[in-house]
Amino acid sequence: MSDIPARIEAxxxxxxxxxxxxxxVLVDVVPAHVALPRLADRMILHSGxxxxxxxxxxxxxxxxxxxxxxxxxxxxLDEAEAMAAAGAFRFEPNHHHDCVGPMTGMTTVSQxxxxxxxxxxxxxxxxxxxxxxGKVMRFGGNDAEVLDRLRWIRDxxxxxxxxALRDLGGVPLKPLIARGLSMGDEMHQRNxxxxxxxxxxxxxxxxxxxxxxxxxxxILDFIGRNxxxxxxxxxxxxxxxxxxxxxxxxxxIVTVMCRNGTDFGVRLSGVGEEWFVAPVEMxxxxxxxxxxxxxxxxxxxxxAIVEVVGLGGFAMGAAPAVVGFIxxxxxxxxxxxxxxxxEITIGQxxxxxxxxxxxxxxxxxxxxxxxxxxGVQPMINTGIAHRKPGVGQVGAGVVKAPLACFExxxxxxxxxxxxx
Amino acid sequence: MSDIPARIEAxxxxxxxxxxxxxxVLVDVVPAHVALPRLADRMILHSGxxxxxxxxxxxxxxxxxxxxxxxxxxxxLDEAEAMAAAGAFRFEPNHHHDCVGPMTGMTTVSQxxxxxxxxxxxxxxxxxxxxxxGKVMRFGGNDAEVLDRLRWIRDxxxxxxxxALRDLGGVPLKPLIARGLSMGDEMHQRNxxxxxxxxxxxxxxxxxxxxxxxxxxxILDFIGRNxxxxxxxxxxxxxxxxxxxxxxxxxxIVTVMCRNGTDFGVRLSGVGEEWFVAPVEMxxxxxxxxxxxxxxxxxxxxxAIVEVVGLGGFAMGAAPAVVGFIxxxxxxxxxxxxxxxxEITIGQxxxxxxxxxxxxxxxxxxxxxxxxxxGVQPMINTGIAHRKPGVGQVGAGVVKAPLACFExxxxxxxxxxxxx
Numbered sequence: 001m002s003d004i005p006a007r008i009e010a011x012x013x014x015x016x017x018x019x020x021x022x023x024x025v026l027v028d029v030v031p032a033h034v035a036l037p038r039l040a041d042r043m044i045l046h047s048g049x050x051x052x053x054x055x056x057x058x059x060x061x062x063x064x065x066x067x068x069x070x071x072x073x074x075x076x077l078d079e080a081e082a083m084a085a086a087g088a089f090r091f092e093p094n095h096h097h098d099c100v101g102p103m104t105g106m107t108t109v110s111q112x113x114x115x116x117x118x119x120x121x122x123x124x125x126x127x128x129x130x131x132x133x134g135k136v137m138r139f140g141g142n143d144a145e146v147l148d149r150l151r152w153i154r155d156x157x158x159x160x161x162x163x164a165l166r167d168l169g170g171v172p173l174k175p176l177i178a179r180g181l182s183m184g185d186e187m188h189q190r191n192x193x194x195x196x197x198x199x200x201x202x203x204x205x206x207x208x209x210x211x212x213x214x215x216x217x218x219i220l221d222f223i224g225r226n227x228x229x230x231x232x233x234x235x236x237x238x239x240x241x242x243x244x245x246x247x248x249x250x251x252x253i254v255t256v257m258c259r260n261g262t263d264f265g266v267r268l269s270g271v272g273e274e275w276f277v278a279p280v281e282m283x284x285x286x287x288x289x290x291x292x293x294x295x296x297x298x299x300x301x302x303x304a305i306v307e308v309v310g311l312g313g314f315a316m317g318a319a320p321a322v323v324g325f326i327x328x329x330x331x332x333x334x335x336x337x338x339x340x341x342x343e344i345t346i347g348q349x350x351x352x353x354x355x356x357x358x359x360x361x362x363x364x365x366x367x368x369x370x371x372x373x374x375g376v377q378p379m380i381n382t383g384i385a386h387r388k389p390g391v392g393q394v395g396a397g398v399v400k401a402p403l404a405c406f407e408x409x410x411x412x413x414x415x416x417x418x419x420x
Numbered sequence: 421m422s423d424i425p426a427r428i429e430a431x432x433x434x435x436x437x438x439x440x441x442x443x444x445v446l447v448d449v450v451p452a453h454v455a456l457p458r459l460a461d462r463m464i465l466h467s468g469x470x471x472x473x474x475x476x477x478x479x480x481x482x483x484x485x486x487x488x489x490x491x492x493x494x495x496x497l498d499e500a501e502a503m504a505a506a507g508a509f510r511f512e513p514n515h516h517h518d519c520v521g522p523m524t525g526m527t528t529v530s531q532x533x534x535x536x537x538x539x540x541x542x543x544x545x546x547x548x549x550x551x552x553x554g555k556v557m558r559f560g561g562n563d564a565e566v567l568d569r570l571r572w573i574r575d576x577x578x579x580x581x582x583x584a585l586r587d588l589g590g591v592p593l594k595p596l597i598a599r600g601l602s603m604g605d606e607m608h609q610r611n612x613x614x615x616x617x618x619x620x621x622x623x624x625x626x627x628x629x630x631x632x633x634x635x636x637x638x639i640l641d642f643i644g645r646n647x648x649x650x651x652x653x654x655x656x657x658x659x660x661x662x663x664x665x666x667x668x669x670x671x672x673i674v675t676v677m678c679r680n681g682t683d684f685g686v687r688l689s690g691v692g693e694e695w696f697v698a699p700v701e702m703x704x705x706x707x708x709x710x711x712x713x714x715x716x717x718x719x720x721x722x723x724a725i726v727e728v729v730g731l732g733g734f735a736m737g738a739a740p741a742v743v744g745f746i747x748x749x750x751x752x753x754x755x756x757x758x759x760x761x762x763e764i765t766i767g768q769x770x771x772x773x774x775x776x777x778x779x780x781x782x783x784x785x786x787x788x789x790x791x792x793x794x795g796v797q798p799m800i801n802t803g804i805a806h807r808k809p810g811v812g813q814v815g816a817g818v819v820k821a822p823l824a825c826f827e828x829x830x831x832x833x834x835x836x837x838x839x840x
Binding site for chain 2: 179182183184193197201203207211213217218220221224320324330331332334355
């Protein structure tokens with residue numbers, strides 16, 4: 001028994017080593033049915049831990065109805081809802097398919113997926129393409145405008161992006177993130193720098209590969225207007241970094257945090273595929289004009305994978321402008337959030353540093369023991385969806401990962417280690 | 421006599437008001453002979469205050485030889501130098517033509533110029549297009565590679581950019597700068613954010629207007645590879661902002677700071693077109709591998725116009741990464757530079773704020789009286805050129821505007837106010 005702490009330290013060091021050794025490269029965009037071999041027709045992947053239709057929140061139901069119409073499985077939203085309630089669709093978490101999705105996180109067969117390959121470990125992770133802001137499916141939007149945009153993404157943007165990425169031989173993401181951190185991004189609520197830097201890299205290749213000039217202009221315009229375009233790339237990257245860190249026997253490091261709008265789910269490196277789940281919290285934040293906390297859905301999405309690898313709330317020190325945007329206090333205190341997350345992580349990333357903190361690395365490797373010991377909850381920067389289907393985003397804020405998940409995870413970990 | 425201080429305060433308030441009321445818009449790119457009606461053939465505009473060939477530094481002589489070959493006035497660099505020494509070219513400062521240029525600042529008839537229109541005051545200012553980094557004419561480079569690039573800029577990039585800007589109806593720069601300040605740019609040694617944001621805006625219009633796909637890809641690639649592309653836009657913007665602030669009777673505010681590699685020149689709003697000149701200082705900075713201070717040319721260029729309007733060294737608090745790049749101390753102390761510049765300025769720009777300083781506006785309106793009273797010299801972030809012709813950039817650093825310029829300017833100002 002006495003060697004257990006040492007075994008955990010060694011396992012955690014290995015988990016962190018794998019995270020820091022990652023070499024994520026955005027390599028392609030491919031249709032989901034090609035990318036995900038186990039994704040069948042009438043299967044809908046969603047954000048967060050597993051959940052049945054009956055317990056799903058409003059925006060997730062709205063998105064499911066919308067995506068069923070988009071895929072041609074139903075003619076109307078009402079029909080789609082009835083089919084969903086009758087069990088016509090199979091629901092699985094994105095995380096069961098090496099995939100992630102923001103907010104409602106819908107992934108179905110015909111959507112184009114971003115492909116991030118972690119070349120240091122030979123694994124690939126996937127995420128749909130960001131739809132832009134406002135009324136979009138990831139926030140529960142599902143009307144004709146939303147579905148038309150998804151069709152354009154499927155037919156024009158996805159193929160164009162894929163061709164450009166193949167032409168470039170991929171875009172290495174580690175240096176891009178390093179640069180973004182020196183430009184005010186934390187890669188969750190703020191992706192302006194990385195979205196712009198990525199477009200700079202892609203634009204010449206798009207010009208070479210997209211022969212229709214109107215389509216080319218539309219693609220450049222769509223990406224250029226979306227300050228959050230990079231979020232989905234960052235998420236697929238986060239998953240590609242955390243995947244090799246899964247399954248290290250004896251490791252108490254968190255490899256997944258995610259939410260489905262009802263439950264918050266956590267997975268640990270050393271406890272295989274078990275989910276540790278607790279009711280999700282409400283984000284604390286600022287609301288767009290005309291909305292208030294009464295309109296808000298509880299926290300949602302797989303996007304917290306970026307916090308798992310040291311970005312988002314953990315990298316707040318790099319992004320003082322985010323602090324104000326999400327109503328989390330004076331901008332000059334941004335570094336306090338990062339320092340606080342340092343209390344529950346076992347290392348820093350020497351390649352992802354924060355200039356204003358004299359190039360301190362972002363805190364990386366959340367140790368479930370430290371979370372439970374200190375009571376410091378992981379801080380997640382997040383968007384806020386309307387609680388009703390079809391409305392969309394109403395604000396942005398910060399949410400704390402529920403302590404109960406980590407307490408359960410620690411119990412599960414202890415059991416696995418033969419301690420309890 | 422007793423009302424003189426009050427008159428100066430009122431005049432300075434008016435000067436600052438004009439600077440802050442500016443509405444600079446990047447509207448076009450046009451050949452210099454069209455943009456500048458008084459720019460004649462065989463006339464060469466240069467950076468800094470007036471200077472004769474005999475007193476010019478190495479890189480400026482090298483650039484002059486190069487640009488004379490580029491314009492077809494000489495067949496070889498040697499012939500061009502001999503012609504220059506024999507008085508074949510007329511030299512005038514860019515600033516005498518509502519124009520600015522970085523480092524050597526060459527402006528001649530066939531070069532395409534960026535046009536920034538200050539729509540609040542109906543004035544236009546101009547600057548050549550940034551050539552990229554390394555061996556370039558602004559740092560004294562003049563070989564075939566440098567001249568071929570200038571030809572491509574003249575024949576392909578300039579016309580393409582102009583068409584895109586006209587298609588967009590111009591790009592408003594005030595909000596772009598505001599965004600850049602929240603992304604780590606100070607718009608002198610760091611323009612990564614604004615270069616990227618500008619490309620995002622331009623790319624769709626370029627796709628619509630440049631019909632040759634290879635040319636389009638080359639343009640997108642050239643802009644995308646140049647982190648300093650925006651510098652020249654910022655400079656033309658700075659000039660367009662300071663122009664309406666010139667000529668306010670009784671104002672002790674600085675409207676021009678510039679250097680020709682030999683002399684540093686200052687102009688004051690209330691003292692018309694008189695130059696106050698002193699020997700330029702050596703930048704303190706970091707050198708590229710293989711170079712040292714022994715290789716450095718004294719400070720050079722019209723780029724200090726960005727400091728005149730509150731950017732560059734004055735906005736260092738927004739750009740902690742610059743502090744390290746130019747070897748000016750720990751990045752976490754970036755705000756100290758901005759606070760220090762607050763001691764010699766009469767206001768802050770409420771639209772150009774620094775998030776990490778809780779949205780303090782950049783210090784704006786350098787009062788020559790405050791400079792002389794406090795002895796605090798305006799801080800300028802700058803590139804460092806090799807002192808020999810033809811080599812190019814060898815480093816980057818920070819340089820202090822020589823106090824003697826401001827002492828002379830204060831004497832000139834007192835004379836103008838009838839005090840001495």
